[in-house]
Amino acid sequence: DTGVSQNPRHKITKRGQNVTFRCDPISEHNRLYWYRQTLGQGPEFLTYFQNEAQLEKSRLLSDRFSAERPKGSFSTLEIQRTEQGDSAMYLCASSLGSSGGDSYGYTFGSGTRLTVV
Amino acid sequence: AQSVTQPDIHITVSEGASLELRCNYSYGATPYLFWYVQSPGQGLQLLLKYFSGDTLVQGIKGFEAEFKRSQSSFNLRKPSVHWSDAAEYFCAVGASGGSYIPTFGRGTSLIVHP
Numbered sequence: 001d002t003g004v005s006q007n008p009r010h011k012i013t014k015r016g017q018n019v020t021f022r023c024d025p026i027s028e029h030n031r032l033y034w035y036r037q038t039l040g041q042g043p044e045f046l047t048y049f050q051n052e053a054q055l056e057k058s059r060l061l062s063d064r065f066s067a068e069r070p071k072g073s074f075s076t077l078e079i080q081r082t083e084q085g086d087s088a089m090y091l092c093a094s095s096l097g098s099s100g101g102d103s104y105g106y107t108f109g110s111g112t113r114l115t116v117v
Numbered sequence: 118a119q120s121v122t123q124p125d126i127h128i129t130v131s132e133g134a135s136l137e138l139r140c141n142y143s144y145g146a147t148p149y150l151f152w153y154v155q156s157p158g159q160g161l162q163l164l165l166k167y168f169s170g171d172t173l174v175q176g177i178k179g180f181e182a183e184f185k186r187s188q189s190s191f192n193l194r195k196p197s198v199h200w201s202d203a204a205e206y207f208c209a210v211g212a213s214g215g216s217y218i219p220t221f222g223r224g225t226s227l228i229v230h231p
Contacts, residue, residue, distance in 0.1 A: 006160075041224070091160060093161075110159055
């Protein structure tokens, strides 16, 4: 297993265009998280899946953002009508969660850096 | 709601010197606590984690952290810093119940002088 994979690594888009990012988690991990990180800040939670179910969404996830995890495997994060404020690193993480919590830690991908011009 | 404070935005140390990065958390019950390291343009790598048991946790790359419940702290330490340790360090708290979503601090940037 090569860990959490994110594609593309970099994306430059014009304001108003739609973009889609992909995350492939560690295969046996049932939980998947999306975070956004801007310069000089820690990662901010966007949304979380357990298997294919999207269980929680942050206030940061406006209606221009949508995430899916069909069949509980890979996940996509789409941003519609991008704005310059969407420029950030988008990080995906996965974990093997149980009823006792994610005590094993969260494995992060290398992220997708989005630049909106 | 849980929160994490990393009071130091930047820390500068000389190579070979000891290091301590501070982390304070707020959470009503027993937390899960993590330290991650991020090199420029990269994702986050887990250094160590605490969820129960011994309050002194050993991690990778020679790092350790101590959970002090009375001080709500989980400070990261290393006895002798190497130039390759220069990076951004993030402390995170995950709830031991509920949705388990980790909350991150804003990070501490470590600068290592030769």
